[in-house]
Amino acid sequence: MPETTPIRPAAPCLRLTATPEDWAALPPEEARALWWSMQAIRSFEEAVLRLAGEGLVHGPAHSSIGQEGGAAGAVFALKDGDQINGSHRGHHQFLAKALRHVGAADAVTPAAHGVLRRALAEIMGLAPGFSGGRGGSMHLRWAEAGALGTNAIVGGGVPLAAGAAAAMKFAGTDNVCVTFLGDGATNIGAALETMNLAAAWSLPLVFFIENNGYAVSTTVAESTREPRLAARGMGFGIPSWQVDGMDPLAVRLAMQEAVALCRAGSGPALVEAECYRFFHQNGPLPGSAFGYRTKEEEAAWRARDPVAVLEKRLPAGEATRMRAEIEAAMAAIVDEFTEAAGNARRICPSLWPDPASKDTHIRSDLSELRGARTALRGGTASHKFIDCVAEVMHRRMAEDPRIIVMGEDIHRLRGGTNGATRGLAEAFPGRILGTPISEAAFMGLAGGMAMDGRFRPVVEFMYPDFLWVAADQVFNQAAKARHMFGGSARAPLVLRTKVAIGTGYGSQHSMDPAGIFATAPGWRIVAPSTPLDYVGLMNAALACDDPVLVLEHVALYQTEGEAPEEDWDFVIPIGSAKVVRRGAAVTIATYLNMVGQSVAAAESAGVDAEVIDLRTLDRASLDWATVEASVRRTGALIVVEEGAQGPSWGGWFADAAQRRLFDWLDAPVARVTGGEASPTISKALEHAARATATDVEAALVAMERARGRR
Numbered sequence: 001m002p003e004t005t006p007i008r009p010a011a012p013c014l015r016l017t018a019t020p021e022d023w024a025a026l027p028p029e030e031a032r033a034l035w036w037s038m039q040a041i042r043s044f045e046e047a048v049l050r051l052a053g054e055g056l057v058h059g060p061a062h063s064s065i066g067q068e069g070g071a072a073g074a075v076f077a078l079k080d081g082d083q084i085n086g087s088h089r090g091h092h093q094f095l096a097k098a099l100r101h102v103g104a105a106d107a108v109t110p111a112a113h114g115v116l117r118r119a120l121a122e123i124m125g126l127a128p129g130f131s132g133g134r135g136g137s138m139h140l141r142w143a144e145a146g147a148l149g150t151n152a153i154v155g156g157g158v159p160l161a162a163g164a165a166a167a168m169k170f171a172g173t174d175n176v177c178v179t180f181l182g183d184g185a186t187n188i189g190a191a192l193e194t195m196n197l198a199a200a201w202s203l204p205l206v207f208f209i210e211n212n213g214y215a216v217s218t219t220v221a222e223s224t225r226e227p228r229l230a231a232r233g234m235g236f237g238i239p240s241w242q243v244d245g246m247d248p249l250a251v252r253l254a255m256q257e258a259v260a261l262c263r264a265g266s267g268p269a270l271v272e273a274e275c276y277r278f279f280h281q282n283g284p285l286p287g288s289a290f291g292y293r294t295k296e297e298e299a300a301w302r303a304r305d306p307v308a309v310l311e312k313r314l315p316a317g318e319a320t321r322m323r324a325e326i327e328a329a330m331a332a333i334v335d336e337f338t339e340a341a342g343n344a345r346r347i348c349p350s351l352w353p354d355p356a357s358k359d360t361h362i363r364s365d366l367s368e369l370r371g372a373r374t375a376l377r378g379g380t381a382s383h384k385f386i387d388c389v390a391e392v393m394h395r396r397m398a399e400d401p402r403i404i405v406m407g408e409d410i411h412r413l414r415g416g417t418n419g420a421t422r423g424l425a426e427a428f429p430g431r432i433l434g435t436p437i438s439e440a441a442f443m444g445l446a447g448g449m450a451m452d453g454r455f456r457p458v459v460e461f462m463y464p465d466f467l468w469v470a471a472d473q474v475f476n477q478a479a480k481a482r483h484m485f486g487g488s489a490r491a492p493l494v495l496r497t498k499v500a501i502g503t504g505y506g507s508q509h510s511m512d513p514a515g516i517f518a519t520a521p522g523w524r525i526v527a528p529s530t531p532l533d534y535v536g537l538m539n540a541a542l543a544c545d546d547p548v549l550v551l552e553h554v555a556l557y558q559t560e561g562e563a564p565e566e567d568w569d570f571v572i573p574i575g576s577a578k579v580v581r582r583g584a585a586v587t588i589a590t591y592l593n594m595v596g597q598s599v600a601a602a603e604s605a606g607v608d609a610e611v612i613d614l615r616t617l618d619r620a621s622l623d624w625a626t627v628e629a630s631v632r633r634t635g636a637l638i639v640v641e642e643g644a645q646g647p648s649w650g651g652w653f654a655d656a657a658q659r660r661l662f663d664w665l666d667a668p669v670a671r672v673t674g675g676e677a678s679p680t681i682s683k684a685l686e687h688a689a690r691a692t693a694t695d696v697e698a699a700l701v702a703m704e705r706a707r708g709r710r
Contacts, residue, residue, distance in 0.1 A: 009234040009237075010234075010237040011233060011234060011236075011237045011238055011239045011240065012239055012240070013230050013231055013233060013234050013239075013240040013241075013242070014240070014241050014242070015241075015242045015243070016241050016242070016243045016250060016253060016254045016257075017243075017244065017247075017250060018244075018247055018249045018250035018253060022249060022250075022253060023249060023313070026249060028315075029105070029106075030076075031310065031313055031314065032105070032106050032314060032318065032322075033076075033105040033106060034072055034073070034076055034248055034249075034252075034310060035307070035310045035311060035313075035314060035319065035322075036104070036105060036106045036107075036322055036326075037068075037072040037075075037076075037095075037096055037099055037100065037104070038068040038069060038072045038248065038306060038307045038310065039307055039319070039322065039323055039326055040095065040099060040104070040108075040112070040116070040326050041064065041068045041071070041072070041091070041092045041095050041096065042065060042068055042307050043323070043326045043327050043330050044091065044095060044116055044119070044120065044330060045063050045064055045065045045091060045092070046065070046330075047120065047330045047331075047333075047334055048061050048063065048091070048120070048123055048137075049061060049063055049065075049279070049283070049284040050284075050334075051124065051334065052283055052284060053283075053284045054344065054345065056124065056338065056345070056346070056347060057123060057124055057137070058124070058125050058136075059125070059136050059137060059138075060088075060137050060138065060282045060283075061123070061137055061282060061283055061284075062088055062089040062090075062091070062137060062138065062281065062282055063089075063091075063277065063278075063279045063282075063283075063284075064089055064090075064091050064092035064093075064277065065277065065278045065279060066212075066246075066275065066276050066277050066278035066279075066301065066302075066305065066306075067089075067092055067210060067212060067245065067275045067276070067277055068092050068096075068248075068306055068307060069245055069246050069247060069248035069251060069273075069275065069306030069307075069310075070092075070208070070210050070245040070248075070251050070273040070275050071092040071093045071095075071096040071180070071210075072092070072096045072248055072251075073245075073247075073248035073249065073250070073251025073252040073255065073273075074096070074178060074180075074206075074208050074251055074252070074255045074271070074273075075093075075096040075097050075100050076096075076100070076248075076252050076255075077252050077255035077256045077258075077259050078097075078100075078146075078176065078178065078255075078259065079175075080100075080101060080146065081146070081173070081175045082146055082175050082176045082177065082178070082259075083146040083147075083148050083161075083164050083168075083175070083176075083177045083178070084097050084146060084147060084148065084161075084177065084178045084179070084180065085147070085148040085149055085150065085151065085157045085160060085161045085164070085177075085178075085179055085180070086140075086149075086150040086151065086157065086179070086180040087150060087151060087154070087157065087180055087181055087182050087185065087210075088137075088138045088150065088151065088152045088153075088154070089182065089210075089277070090138070090140060090150030090151075090180065091119070091123070091137070091140070091150075093147075093150065093180045094119065094140040094142070094147050094150055095115070095116075095119060097145055097146055097147045098115045098119070098142055098145045098147055099112055099115055100145075101142075101144070101145035101146065101147075102114075102115055102145075106322060107322070107325065108325050108326060108329040112329075113329055113333075116329060116330065116333060117333045117336075118130050118142075119140065120330075120333055120334070120337070121133065121337065121351070122135055122136065122137075122140060123136060123137045123140075124337060124347065125352075125353075126337065126347065126351040126352065126353070127351055127352065127353045127354075128351065129486075130142050130485075130486070130488070131484070131485045131486030131488060132353055132357075132486035132487075133352075133353045133486075134353075134361075134483065134484055134485070134486045135149075135484055135485055135486065138150055138151070138152035139151070139152065139484050139485065141485045141488060141489065142488075143488060143489070148160065148161070148164055148177075148448075148451065149481075149485060149489065151477075153472055153476055153477075154182070154184050154185050154188055154215075155181060155184075155185035155188030155189075155190050155191040156190065156444075156472050156473070156476060156477060157179060157181075158179050158181055158185065158188075158190060158191040158194045158207070158444070159190055159193070159194045159440060159441050159442075159443070159444020159445050159447070159448065159473055159477075160179075160444050160445075160447055160448035160451065160473075160477060161177050161178070161179030161194075161205060161448060162177075162179075162194045162197060162198050162203055162205055162441065162444065162445045162448060163444065163445040163446060163447055163448020163449040163450070163451070163452065163457075164177040164448045164449070164451075164452050165177040165198065165203040165204050165205035165267070165268070165448075166201065166203055166445055166448070166449055167448070167449045167452035167454050167455055168204055169201075169202075169203055169204055170404065170454075170455065171454050171455075174204075174263045175204065176204045176205070176206060176259050176262045176263060176267070177204065177205050177206070178205075178206045178208050178255075179205065179206070179207055179208065180208045180210060181207065181208070181209055181210070182209070182210050182211075182212065182215065183209065183210070183211045183212065183213065183214075183215060183220050183223070183229060184215030184216075184218075184223070185209075186209060186224075186229050186232050187223055187224060189440060189469075190440040190441060190444060190472065190473070191207075192232070193436070193438035193440050193441035194438075194440075194441045194444065194445070195207060195232065195233070195235075195236045195238060195268070195270075196236050196436060196438065196441070197435065197436055197438055197441040197442060197445065198238075198267070198268040199236040199237050199238050199268055200436060201433075202265060202266065202267060202268075203267055203268055204262035204263065204265075204267040204268070205262065205267055205268040205269075206255070206258045206259060206262060206267070206268065206269050206270070206271060207232075207233070207238070207268060207269070207270040207271070208255075208270075208271050208273065209229050209230070209232075209270065209271065209272040209273065210245065210273055210275055211229050211245070211272055211273065211274050211275065212275050212276050212277045213274075213276060214277075214281075214287070214292070214293075216281045217281075217287070217290065217292035228242065228272070229242075229272045230242035230270060230271075230272035232270065233269075233270035238268050238269060238270050239258070239261060239266075239269050239270070240269070240270040240271070240272070241254040241257065241258060241269075241270070241271045241272070242271075242272045242274070243271060243272070243273050243274070244273075244274055245273030245274050245275030245306075246274075246275060246276070246301075246304040246305070246306045246309070247306065247309070248306050248310060251271070251273055254271050254273075255271060257269075258270070258271050276301040276304075278298065278301070278302060286298055336348075337351060360483075360487070361482050361483045361486060361487035362482065362483045362521045362522055362620070363482065363521070363522055363524070363546045363620055364482075364490065364544065364545040364546045366544065366573075366574060366575075366621075368543060368544065368545050369540060369543055369544065369571065369573065369574065372539075372540070372543060372571040372573075373569065373570055373571060374536075374570060374571055374572065374573060375570065376532075376536075376564060376567055376570045377566075377567040377570065378564065378565050378566045378567050379565045380532065380562040380563060380564060380565060381562070381563065381564075381565045382560045382561065382562065382563070383531050383560065383561070383562075383563035384531070384557070384558060384559070384560050385530075385531045385534065385556045385557050385558070385559050385560070385561065386418060386419050386420060386557040386558065387419075387422075387531075388531040388532075388534050388535055388563045389419075389420045389534060389538075389552065389557075390415060390419065390420055390421060390422040390423060390424065391535075391568060392534065392535045392538050392539065392568050393405070393420075393421065393424060393458070393538070394423060394424060394427060395568035395569065396538070396539065396542050397424065397427070397428050397431065398427075398428075399569075400456065400542070402454065402455045402456045403431070403455070403456050403457075403458060403542065404431050404433065404449070404455055404456075404457050404458070405421060405424065405431065405432050405433065405457075405458040405459075405460070406432075406433040406434075406435050406442050406445075406446060406457060406458070406459055406460070407433075407434070407435060407442070407459055407460030407461070407462065407496075408434065408435055408436075408437055408460070408462050409434060409462070410424075410425075410432060410433075410434055410460055411425045411432045411433065411434035412425075412434060416460065416462075417462060418498065418554070418557055419557075420460070420496070420552075421460070439461065439466050439467070439469050439470035440469055440470040440472065440473055442459065443459055443461075443470040443473040443474060443478075443495075444470070444472075444473035444477060445457075446458075446459045446478075446493050446495075447473055447477050447478040447481070447491055447493060447547075449493075450478070450490070450491040450492050450493040450547070451481055451489050451490065451491055453490075456492050456493065456494070456542060457493045457494075458493070458494045458495075458496065458542070459493065459494070459495045459496065460495075460496045460497065461495065461496070461497040462497075462498075463497065463498065463500060463505070463508075463509040463510075463511075464497040464498070464499065464511050464512070464513040465508050465509055465510070465511045465513075467497070467513060467516070474495075474520070475520045478491045478493065478522070478523075478547045479491075479520040479521065479522030479523050479547060480521075480522055481522075482522060482546070483521070483522065490545045490546070491522075491546070491547045492544060492545045492546065492547070493547050493548075494538075494541045494542060494547075494548050494550055495547065495548070495549050495550065496550045496552065497513065497549070497550075497551065497552070498551075498552040498553065498554050498557075499511070499512045499513075499551060499552070499553045499554065499592060499593075499642070499643070500554045501554075501555075501642055501643060501674075501679055501686070501690050502554070502555055502679075502686065502687075502690065503554055504681055504683060504686060505681075506678075506679070506680055506681040507677075507678035507679065507680055508678075510643075510678060510679045510686075511643060511644070511647055511678065512551075512592075512641065512642060512643030512644075512647065512649070513549070513551070513647065514527065514549075514551060514591070514617050514641075514643075514649035515643075515647045515648045515649035515650075515651065515652070516647050517549050517617075517618070518617060518618055518619060518649055518652060519652075521619075521620075522546065522547065523546070523547050523548070523549055523618060524541075524544060524546050524547070524548045524549070524574055524616070524618045524620070524621055525548070525549045525551065525616065525617040525618040526538075526540070526541055526548060526549070526550055526551065526574065526615060526616055526617070527551040527591040527592050527614070527615060527616075527617055528550075528551075528552075528615065529553075529556065529591065529592055529593065529595040529596070529613050529615075530561045530562070531560075531561045531562065531563035532561065532562050532563050532564070533572060533578070533613075533615060534552075535563060535564060535568060535570070536570055536571055536572030537550070537572050537574075537615065538550060539568075539569065539570065539571045539572075540571045540572055540573060540574050541574075543571065544574060548574075551591075551592060551617075553592045553593045555593045556592070556593055572615070574616055574621050575616050575621035575622070575623055576615065576616065576623055576626075577612050577613060577614045577615055577616070577622075577623035577626040577627065578612070578613045578615060578626075579610060579611070579612055579613075579626065579630065580595060580599060580611050580612070580613050581598075581599050581602060581609065581610060581611040582610055583602065583607075583608040583609045583610035583611070583634065584608050584610070584633055584634060585607050585608040585609055585610075585634060585636070585704070585709070586607060586608075586609050586610070586634050586635075586636040586637070586638060586700060586703050586704070587609070587610050587612060587627070587630040587631050587633075587634045587636065587637045587638070588602070588609050588610065588611045588612065588637075588638050588639075588640055588696070588700075589612045589614055589627055589637060589638070589639050589640070589653070589657075590611065590612070590613065590614065590639070590640035590641065591613060591614045591615065591617060591641070592642070593642065594640050594641060594642050594691065594696070595611065595613045597640075597692060597693040597696060598611045598640050598693070598696050599611050600693045601693040601694070601696035601697040601700060602696075602700065604693070604697050605697040605700045605701055607700040607701070607704060609634075609638075609700060610630050610633070610634055612626060612627060612630060614627075617649060619652075619656075622653075624660060627657065627661070628660065628661060628664075631657075631661045631664050631665065632664045635664060635665060635666040635667075635707075636665065636666055636667050636670075636703055636707065637654075637657055637661065637665065637669045637670070638669075638670045638671070638672060638696070638699050638700065638703060639653055639654045639657070639669060639670070639671045639672070640671075640672040640673075640691065640696055640699075641672070641673050641674075641691065642673075642674060642690050642691045642692075643673070643674050643690070643691075644673070644674045644675060644676065644677065644678050644679070644689065645673050645674065645675065645676050646676065646678075648673055650671050650673055651671075654669045654671050657669050666707055667703060667706050667707055670699050670702070670703055671699075672691050672695050672696050672699045673691055674689050674690045674691050675688065675689045675690075677689060
């Protein structure tokens with residue numbers, strides 16, 4: 001018979017309970033401050049629910065009533081330099097941190113009143129809010145207070161918190177970040193990926209799980225075989241604590257242990273707080289009104305109300321006085337924001353944000369690039385494209401210690417799978433980070449680092465198809481941060497990836513992602529087709545305060561072209577196209593390896609085509625002036641791209657061009673693109689699925705015939 005031996009977990013998982021001695025040791029002023037924080041949150045949330053019941057909160061009102069003990073207990077274990085982020089049910093998390101930051105302890109000071117006023121305005125979508133009303137209930141951010149932003153995507157904020165924690169660690173501080181997540185998020189891949197990555201890199205991050213028993217109406221027991229969510233930490237070697245979330249002192253004690261571990265460099269840590277929301281997922285009704293909870297269950301949890309439990313430990317009348325002051329402050333704020341409208345009330349019209357500001361704060365105005373040197377100094381010499389990729393990054397990392405590079409295998413294999421990071425790991429130890437295969441985690445971590453502001457992360461996706469497993473972090477988080485938080489956040493990061501059509505890697509490794517990224521306001525896209533352009537555009541990308549996608553093409557890596565002899569610092573401005581072939585008959589607009597193929601097609605077809613290398617592909621910074629000047633001369637436009645029609649970039653560009661340039665076009669805008677399906681493994685089918693010089697030549701001939709020139 002085989003022998004079996006129990007395997008001990010690498011990290012402990014403990015249940016912590018506050019004892020009578022712990023309560024006796026709690027100083028009265030701290031008990032009062034803890035209760036005041038919870039009551040301020042409670043009164044605030046009650047005001048939100050009343051407004052929601054009157055239809056004065058546009059969108060959700062995810063009340064945290066009942067869960068105040070967890071948030072307040074957790075925040076009271078932190079110092080001012082520590083940071084938090086939170087979930088869609090995050091009013092209590094945000095308020096606990098913000099009120100603690102302004103020193104509110106037992107009275108509604110002017111600073112505390114300001115926090116409550118701006119938070120309520122944000123939830124109501126009003127201009128005085130922390131993000132000018134853009135974030136609303138689910139996106140509350142005040143970076144000054146260490147509140148990095150609550151998040152509407154379940155588990156979506158967890159990787160961002162890891163980025164903040166990484167910034168703390170790499171900056172040499174002893175600060176800690178806390179990410180609040182619900183029980184539902186513990187089944188989200190990005191959250192679990194982040195637990196693994198945070199543990200692998202020993203980040204000062206506390207995963208604070210608010211286990212309120214329900215993901216909307218689905219119970220924890222229905223969602224997982226292991227309902228003790230603190231056990232999630234054991235699988236990643238993360239020390240974990242389980243605690244009664246209705247006991248704010250027990251939460252604080254558990255958090256003190258978790259935070260101390262992180263400050264000592266032994267993070268991350270995990271705390272599961274068992275708690276209960278007294279109302280439904282959204283709005284002023286209890287869960288029993290929707291049939292998924294019983295009134296008896298709700299009554300049993302209400303008997304453990306953390307506000308009421310702690311109130312019993314305060315001197316008689318003290319809580320009554322403080323509650324009356326808080327509620328009077330909330331009533332005054334509500335009165336300021338509303339006015340009578342018949343038998344009801346409405347929001348004061350003057351408080352709405354200006355509708356004309358709807359598209360502000362989407363991206364930088366690129367003022368950070370003003371004054372950058374655009375003229376190349378010295379001569380040029382022939383270099384391989386891939387060597388320039390590594391060389392310009394070497395130069396920038398030597399000049400800018402904020403740059404940290406991460407991705408799969410980039411620290412090995414003599415520069416990753418293609419040599420793009422050759423020599424960097426040796427030259428910059430600790431700044432070239434090989435990651436687990438977990439794109440959602442490390443993309444989100446990079447986004448969090450970028451939003452922190454102390455670092456400029458560079459991420460490599462080995463293939464662009466992998467963006468789909470990180471799509472939330474790419475499109476919902478990094479792309480939207482600046483706009484969603486009213487300009488208070490920015491995400492200066494670079495995402496490098498390669499188009500690998502023609503390499504035989506099949507449907508899941510061969511996409512051109514330009515069209516997908518062009519649909520996401522916030523991203524900038526550069527696509528260099530020569531070594532010299534790569535240097536100038538990468539320098540621009542690394543100086544930009546927006547997330548920038550740098551597109552590369554495998555077919556270009558081993559090509560040689562002109563590159564700087566010595567000057568690796570010049571910048572090609574984002575938004576500047578280049579005419580690579582002059583002509584008068586028709587304009588071709590294209591990018592990456594199709595630039596060379598379009599020039600070859602024009603020569604082969606004998607058509608006097610003008611070929612424009614667009615170089616910048618996002619909607620905001622596309623060089624329409626160069627395109628328009630060309631079409632004014634030629635009267636015709638062909639849009640050329642290599643990849644499949646589905647994620648096509650050329651579709652929106654052709655549509656925009658048709659409308660912008662209609663007065664100068666003699667024929668409809670023509671397009672050259674790949675087939676409908678993604679390229680497959682078969683060499684013959686892959687070649688047939690992509691656009692080539694032959695297709696461009698055919699389009700040129702067809703355009704000439706349509707205009708009666710052949």
